[in-house]
Amino acid sequence: MSVQSALPRQLQGQAAGDLMHFGFLTIYWRDMIRFVRFRTLLVSSLVQPALWMAFFGIAMSASFNRLTPDVPPIPGVPTIGYLTFMAAGVIAMTTLFTSLFGGMVLLFDKNWGLLREVMASPLPRDHVIFGIALSGMTKSFIQALIIMVFGMLLGAEFFRGYSAGEVAISVLGILLFVGIFSLGFLFLSAAIAISLESPEGMQGIMTLMTMPIFFASNALYPVNAFPPVLQAVSVGNPLTHLVNGIRYFAIGDRYQAIGVLYTITPSGLLFSLSVLVLFALAMFGLAWWRFQRAVVT
Amino acid sequence: MAGEIIKVSGLVHRYGDFEAVRGISFTVEEGEVFSFLGPNGAGKSTAINVLTTLLRIQQGSARVAGFDVATEPARVRESIGIVFQEVTLDRDMTCREILEFHGCLYRMPYGERRKRIEELLAVVELDAKRDTLTKHLSGGMKRRLEIARGLMTRPKVLFLDEPTIGLDPQTRRRMWDYIKAVNEEGTTIFLTTHYMDEADQLSDRISIIDHGQIIATGRGWDLKNRLAEDVIYLETTDNGRSQEIVGAMEGVTEVKEKTNGFVVLVNQDGTHLLPRIMDEIRGQGIRIVTVNLKKPSMDDVFVHFTGRNLRDERAERPSAAIARAGSR
Incomplete structure (x- = not known):
C-alpha cells in the first residue's frame, strides 16, 4: 500500500520545505481578522491610549508644569514639557499592556476548542507563537502611531526641528524598539496562556506583573529620586529600556525635563536595544518550551 | 485496494492513576466505516485523541495511514481529517475563511485550496452561506461545515467524534447521508458514538467499548446474531x-x-x-x-x-x- 505516493504533492518533501514555511502567516491572518471584526476590541484598543494622553497627560502635565518653573534650568540644554516627556511613556505603557494581554487569545482558543484544530495540524508549534506575536506586534505598531499623532495634536513636542527624513528614521527607530519589546512580552504572554486553564487566573497574573514593571520604570517620572533598590529594578526593567529608545528617537539625545538632565549616548541606546533583544529571546525560549509540552484536547 | 489503514495494538492510556484506555487492539480496513460504540467516559475520545496525535501515546502501538503515531506524528496529521465532538468554529469567520484557514494550516497551494473550497461548499450545501459568519449558522450547518473542513485536505481517514450529538432527528439523518456519501468517495471513516442507531446505520463494523476495553467487534448483524x-x-x-x-x-x-x-x-x-x-x-x-x-x-x-x-x-x-x- 503506497500511502506515500497518494499524499498530495505539496505535502511530500515537506522536510525540505520547512525553512520556507510561512505557516505563522496563517495564524497572523486569522488573528488580524478577529481584531478587525471584534469591533469593541478594535475601538477600545485604539481609543484607550488616546484617552490616557487626553486625561492623564493633560492633568499631570498641568501639575508638573506648575512645579518645574522653580527648578533652575541647565543652560544650553533644551527643556521639554511634561506632556512630551510622558507621551513616550504612554507609548511604552500601551505596548506593555497590549502585548501582555496579546497571548490571552490563545487561552480563549484553548478553552473554546479552537486551538485543537491548529494543534492537530502539521503546523509546527513555534509558528503558532510567531503568528500570535506578529499580530500583537502589529497592534502595538498601530497604537504607537496613534499615540504619536494624537500626542502631537495635544501639544507633545516630538521630532522638534527634525527634517522629514529624520522624522521618518526616528519613527522607524521607535517602531523597532516597540516591536522588539512587544515580541518579548507577547512570547511571555503566550507562554502563560498555554500553561493556564482560566482567563481569570491569567488576568490575575497580568495585573500582578504590570504593577512593578510599570511603576518601577522611567515611563512617567524620572528614576533618579528612586531608592537604590528600585533604581536597580528599573535598570533591569525592559520597559525602562523601551522608554529610553522612544525618547532618544522622539526627543533627542540630550534634553532636560522636570529639572532632570537626560543624555543618551549611542552606546547607551545600543545597550537598551540589547536588553530588549535578550529579553525577547529568553521569552521565546520560555514560550517554545511551554508549547512543546502543551497538550490540548 | 484494501488493507489496514489503522492498526492499534495494546493501547493503554492513563490520566494519573485512572486508566481511561485499558489495552485495546483493533484494525480498521481501508474504505470502511468503523465505529466505537460506548457510553460517555468509556475511553472513546481518549482513544481518538491518541490516534489523531493530540495525546502522546503512552503504551502500545498505533499506526494510522501507514505512519506510526509515536514516531511520525506530522505524517499522521497530514493524512487525517478530524471533526471534534464540540463545535470548534471561530464565530467571527465566514464559512469560506474557515476552510481557507484550514487549507493554509495544511499548506495547500492557493489554486487547489480555492477549487477544493468550492467543491466542498457544494457537497455540504453551504454555497449560499459562503460569506456568512459561522455564528449565524444553525447547528446542523455548523456540523456540515466542520465535516467539509475535515475533508479539506482529502484525508485518507476522517475521524468523527460524536458527529451528531445535539442535533435534531431530521438533521441527524441528513448528516448520516453526508457521511455515507463521503465514505462512498473512498474516505475511511472512524466514528465514535454513543447512539446505537447511529453505529448501526452507518458502520461496516462496530467495536463496543466500555470501561476502556473493547468488549466485542463485528458487523452490526454479526453482533446481533452472536447475541x-x-x-x-x-x-x-x-x-x-x-x-x-x-x-x-x-x-x-x-x-x-x-x-x-x-x-x-x-x-x-x-x-x-x-x-x-x-x-x-x-x-x-x-x-x-x-x-x-x-x-x-x-x-x-x-x-x-x-x-x-x-x-x-x-x-x-x-x-x-x-x-x-x-x-x-
Whole structure:
C-alpha cells in the first residue's frame, strides 16, 4: 500500500520545505481578522491610549508644569514639557499592556476548542507563537502611531526641528524598539496562556506583573529620586529600556525635563536595544518550551 | 485496494492513576466505516485523541495511514481529517475563511485550496452561506461545515467524534447521508458514538467499548446474531415455571427475567420456535398473557455485552438506592 505516493504533492518533501514555511502567516491572518471584526476590541484598543494622553497627560502635565518653573534650568540644554516627556511613556505603557494581554487569545482558543484544530495540524508549534506575536506586534505598531499623532495634536513636542527624513528614521527607530519589546512580552504572554486553564487566573497574573514593571520604570517620572533598590529594578526593567529608545528617537539625545538632565549616548541606546533583544529571546525560549509540552484536547 | 489503514495494538492510556484506555487492539480496513460504540467516559475520545496525535501515546502501538503515531506524528496529521465532538468554529469567520484557514494550516497551494473550497461548499450545501459568519449558522450547518473542513485536505481517514450529538432527528439523518456519501468517495471513516442507531446505520463494523476495553467487534448483524437469532418476550400466569420449561428447550440459548415477564434468546428462526414454546407452556396449564417476537437491536446487543443499558446509565443509581431502601 503506497500511502506515500497518494499524499498530495505539496505535502511530500515537506522536510525540505520547512525553512520556507510561512505557516505563522496563517495564524497572523486569522488573528488580524478577529481584531478587525471584534469591533469593541478594535475601538477600545485604539481609543484607550488616546484617552490616557487626553486625561492623564493633560492633568499631570498641568501639575508638573506648575512645579518645574522653580527648578533652575541647565543652560544650553533644551527643556521639554511634561506632556512630551510622558507621551513616550504612554507609548511604552500601551505596548506593555497590549502585548501582555496579546497571548490571552490563545487561552480563549484553548478553552473554546479552537486551538485543537491548529494543534492537530502539521503546523509546527513555534509558528503558532510567531503568528500570535506578529499580530500583537502589529497592534502595538498601530497604537504607537496613534499615540504619536494624537500626542502631537495635544501639544507633545516630538521630532522638534527634525527634517522629514529624520522624522521618518526616528519613527522607524521607535517602531523597532516597540516591536522588539512587544515580541518579548507577547512570547511571555503566550507562554502563560498555554500553561493556564482560566482567563481569570491569567488576568490575575497580568495585573500582578504590570504593577512593578510599570511603576518601577522611567515611563512617567524620572528614576533618579528612586531608592537604590528600585533604581536597580528599573535598570533591569525592559520597559525602562523601551522608554529610553522612544525618547532618544522622539526627543533627542540630550534634553532636560522636570529639572532632570537626560543624555543618551549611542552606546547607551545600543545597550537598551540589547536588553530588549535578550529579553525577547529568553521569552521565546520560555514560550517554545511551554508549547512543546502543551497538550490540548 | 484494501488493507489496514489503522492498526492499534495494546493501547493503554492513563490520566494519573485512572486508566481511561485499558489495552485495546483493533484494525480498521481501508474504505470502511468503523465505529466505537460506548457510553460517555468509556475511553472513546481518549482513544481518538491518541490516534489523531493530540495525546502522546503512552503504551502500545498505533499506526494510522501507514505512519506510526509515536514516531511520525506530522505524517499522521497530514493524512487525517478530524471533526471534534464540540463545535470548534471561530464565530467571527465566514464559512469560506474557515476552510481557507484550514487549507493554509495544511499548506495547500492557493489554486487547489480555492477549487477544493468550492467543491466542498457544494457537497455540504453551504454555497449560499459562503460569506456568512459561522455564528449565524444553525447547528446542523455548523456540523456540515466542520465535516467539509475535515475533508479539506482529502484525508485518507476522517475521524468523527460524536458527529451528531445535539442535533435534531431530521438533521441527524441528513448528516448520516453526508457521511455515507463521503465514505462512498473512498474516505475511511472512524466514528465514535454513543447512539446505537447511529453505529448501526452507518458502520461496516462496530467495536463496543466500555470501561476502556473493547468488549466485542463485528458487523452490526454479526453482533446481533452472536447475541441471538431472535428475541422473544413472554408474560404468563406463572413466569417462574414457564422459564424453567422454556430454558430446557432446544434452540433456547438464554432466558432472562424481566419485571412482568421474561425474555428468551433463541439461536434459530423464532417464527418456527415460538409456536412450540407456547404449546409447551400451555401444556403445563399456564396461560400466556403477552407475546412479542423481534430481531435483536443494537440496544439489546449493548445490554448483552456490557450488562447494562446505555440509556439507563443515569437512572440506574437512584433506582438502585430506592430498591435498597425499600428492602430494609
